[in-house]
Amino acid sequence: MSLTELTAAELSAKLRSRDVSAPEIARVHLDRIAERDAEIGAFLSVEPELTLAQAENAQRMLDRGEGGRLTGVPVALKDNLSTVGTPTTCASLILEGYRPPFDATAVALLRAAGAVFVGKTNLDEFAMGTSTENSVFGSTRNPWDLTRSPGGSSGGSAAAVCDHMAPLALGSDTGGSIRQPAALCGIVGFKPTYGRVSRYGLVAFASSLDQIGPLGRNVEDAALLAHAISGHDPTDSTSLPDSQIDLSGLKGGALRGLRLAAPRELFGEACHPGVRECVLSAVDRLRAEGAEVAEISLPSIDYGVTTYYIIAPAEASSNLARFDGLRYGPRLEGEGHVGTVAATRGRLFGHEVKARIMIGTYALSAGYYDAYYVRAQQVRARMTAEFEHAFGEFDVIVSPTSPVVAFPLGELSHDPLALKMLDLCTIPANMGGFPAISLPCGLSEGLPVGLQIVGPIRGDERVLQIAYAVERALAG
Amino acid sequence: MSISLDEVQHVARLARLDLEPEELLAFQAELNALLGHFQDIQALDVSEFEPRPHAVVLHDVFGDDIARPGLDREDALRNAPRTRAGLFLVPTIIED
Structure with missing residues (x-):
């Protein structure tokens, strides 16, 4: 049986019993990606040398008797999570060539734990979508049926885990973007309580809704990853002052009386x-x-979709104002300052992103603010x-x-x-x-x-x- | 209600989006369809509820006032499309 068939928990056990090495596990997953991903299109970037270097580092940790349950275990990362020095595109032309100068907190925690990153996965542009079709790099295909969508927006992460290109992946969930692709790909996806995982370094879509979470092929694997990325982070002021997600009772539940x-x-x-x-x-x-x-x-619940499609675009129209071609990403020249910013944004954002910025700007504009935004927040409260x-x-x-x-x-x-x-x-x-x-x-x-x-x-x-x-x- | 092309143009200006004429028409149709559908929330009784801006509401989150190293200049400028003399180079904002 190939190592790509194994769950994260099984790989972890084999690493610690020294049946297999971290570089070996990394290599079989990179081989699987090389063999399969032309067809699936789950990954936007794979850098095998970096992956293998991380795997060797993980093996050194294990050899020293250090590390935890994810040391040496491959993880794929949705490409809206900042990874220092490697491309983070959000599947958008507006971040072409961008390499973050820092890691997202969730990424930094995994790096410190010795997890091995196998690549950055495809998504709807800025995580805005339900099918991964809004990616400027093209759709990801569902491994169950290549003519179908894997769901979205974390469709690349879900397809990668489903197709055994990685046992685990991180996604982000603003309105279902972890859970829905997990459902459509037949795997497990978990959105933690808002604030239990730091959002620092997750490229913001709708800040009051966004949450990072795990995808895996079973509940235990997803829980292991949730544990590793959770905990209080002072760099995210919405981070809860709670400890890490505790797995000690994971296997102790019963259905009787539930x-x-x-x-x-x-x-x-x-x-x-x-x-x-x-x-x-x-x-x-x-x-x-x-x-x-x-x-x-x-x-x-019947009003949820409307409420969401007012609140999320309103927050997005504000969050995405930072993409102006001045400090990062390409710049298209226009007339003066405003013209340059508008030309850059008008040409380099895709249709769905522009549509949501337009909806959000409209809902927040004078005369409509109360009827849409305030009303939606009241529905949210109810x-x-x-x-x-x-x-x-x-x-x-x-x-x-x-x-x-x-x-x-x-x-x-x-x-x-x-x-x-x-x-x-x-x-x-x-x-x-x-x-x-x-x-x-x-x-x-x-x-x-x-x-x-x-x-x-x-x-x-x-x-x-x-x-x-x-x-x-x-x-x- | 219906959103005019002028209003769509106005919103695009506010959002700093330079759009082609055919895009403006497409967004006019899309905004009208969606906002028409969005009227449904006027039907739900929310008179007893204060607007809720956040999922988990925290109050007065303070950080300790401790100096920490920030991003160094070279790293901060590395992704910039244009720089000069260690600074971001941007189009003129205020004319002479």
């Missing part, structure tokens, strides 16, 4: 019947294992309150992660509203900052379906523990 809530708004018309059936049958199996399941109503109320009665909320399975490339790219409606199930966790995970729960039309589990603020450990128990129940 109270699960299934909001009817996420099982309704918007949900494809095959997906609904698959998720309901998974929920039935959890019930058979002793979990209590109740149908509930969270009415504000949605958060509805979820918090539910968490008073239930342990977690379960639903489909995506209302559809992987869709054909090109099918929805001409229909921005239809594409945005696909974020229905994942948006609330970002609005309220709740921890949320997607794990595979079966197939519909031969393609993977994701089950989403959402918990209360700071319930990361509990969500991971429940997901671990659910994964075992569904496998058994």
